[in-house]
Amino acid sequence: QTVVTQEPSFSVSPGGTVTLTCGLSSGSVSTSYYPSWYQQTPGQAPRTLIYSTNTRSSGVPDRFSGSILGNKAALTITGAQADDESDYYCVLYMGSGIGVFGTGTKVTVL
Amino acid sequence: QITLKESGPTLVKPTQTLTLTCTFSGFSLSTSGVGVGWIRQPPGKALEWLALIYWDDDKRYSPSLKSRLTITKDTSKNQVVLTMTNMDPVDTATYFCAHSPYNWNYALDYWGQGTLVTVSS
Numbered sequence: 462q463t464v465v466t467q468e469p470s471f472s473v474s475p476g477g478t479v480t481l482t483c484g485l486s487s488g489s490v491s492t493s494y495y496p497s498w499y500q501q502t503p504g505q506a507p508r509t510l511i512y513s514t515n516t517r518s519s520g521v522p523d524r525f526s527g528s529i530l531g532n533k534a535a536l537t538i539t540g541a542q543a544d545d546e547s548d549y550y551c552v553l554y555m556g557s558g559i560g561v562f563g564t565g566t567k568v569t570v571l
Numbered sequence: 572q573i574t575l576k577e578s579g580p581t582l583v584k585p586t587q588t589l590t591l592t593c594t595f596s597g598f599s600l601s602t603s604g605v606g607v608g609w610i611r612q613p614p615g616k617a618l619e620w621l622a623l624i625y626w627d628d629d630k631r632y633s634p635s636l637k638s639r640l641t642i643t644k645d646t647s648k649n650q651v652v653l654t655m656t657n658m659d660p661v662d663t664a665t666y667f668c669a670h671s672p673y674n675w676n677y678a679l680d681y682w683g684q685g686t687l688v689t690v691s692s
Contacts, residue, residue: 462635495676499618506667506685507610507618512678519680550618558677559631560620562610 463487465553465563472569473541481566482533483551489532494553496534498527501548510549511536538568546570573597575607575668575683582689583658589688593651593668597681600626600646604673607651609642611664612685619664623671624651660690 464486473479483496490496492514499507509518511527514534524540534553538545551563579591593607600607608623622642623631632640641654651668665687669679 495678497678499679501618506682509678509680509682512680513676552620552678554677557631558623559633560608560623560677562618562620565617 463553463555463561465551465561467549467551467563467566469564470567470569472571473538473545475541475543475570477541478537478539479541479568480530480535480537481549481551481568482530482535483553483563484533485553490529490534490553492529494534494555496527496529497552498525498534498536499550499552500545501550507550541568541570543570573670573681575670575681577666577668577683577686579666579686579688581687582691584692585659585690587658589653589655589658589662591653591655591666591668591686591688593653593683595649595651595668595670598670600624600644600649600651602626602673606671606677607644608669608671608679609651609653610667610669610679611662612667613661613664616664621666622653623677625671658690662688663690664688 466484498511501507515527552560575595606625609621624642639656665685667685668683670681
C-alpha cells in the first residue's frame with residue numbers, strides 16, 4: 462500500500478518562509494504524480510491551492526508556490542500570514558489517476 | 572458558479588450499505604474531461620481519496636476500498652452517487668464530493684461542504 466508522507470507540524474513566524482514536503486514511502490515523487498496541495502481549517506472543506514506540481518488555483522496568493530525538491534513535492538509559503546495557520550494536505554496521483562492523500566501538516570503561525 | 576452538495580443518512584448501522592448523493596450545479600458531467608470525486612475525513616484525521624467518475628463514465632477507485640465502493644452518475648439530474656457496502660464504525664467520517672476540471676490532471680477545485688456519517692448500532 463502506497464503511503465504519502467508529510468511532516469506532522471511546522472511553526473513559522475509571521476512574514477517568514479516555510480516549506481512543506483510530500484514524499485512517498487517507497488520511491489521518488491516526480492511531476493508525473495501531478496502533486497496537488499489543499500489547505501483546510503477546522504470544520505471547513507479543503508481549499509485548493511496548487512495543482513499539477515506548481516500551478517496556482519484561481520485566487521490563490523502568489524506567496525504559495527509548488528515545486529519538486531529532491532525526491533519530494535514541496536509547498537512553500539513565503540511571507541506567512543496569520544490566516545495561513547491551517548492543515549495542509551498533498552495528493553499524489555498514481556497510475557491511471559488514482560489519488561492518495563498525504564498524512565497532512567499542521568502549520569502554526571506565531 | 573460551481574456548487575456541490577452532499578446528502579445522505581447521518582447514521583448507519585454496522586454491515587449496512589451507505590448511499591451518498593452529490594448534487595451539483597454550474598457544470599455538466601457530460602462535458603469532456605470533467606469529473607466528480609469523493610473524499611472522506613474521519614474526525615481529527617487526514618483526508619482519504621475514495622473514488623472519481625469522469626464525463627465518459629470512466630471510474631477510478633481507491634485500491635484499499637475498491638471492493639466496497641461503487642460510483643455512478645446521472646447526468647440528467649446533475650448527480651453523482653457513491654455507495655459503500657458493509658459499513659463499519661471505522662468508516663465514520665465527513666464525506667466530501669468535489670469537481671475535477673478538464674486539464675487539471677485529476678486534481679479537484681470546487682468542494683462540497685461535506686456530510687458527517689456516523690456508523691453505530
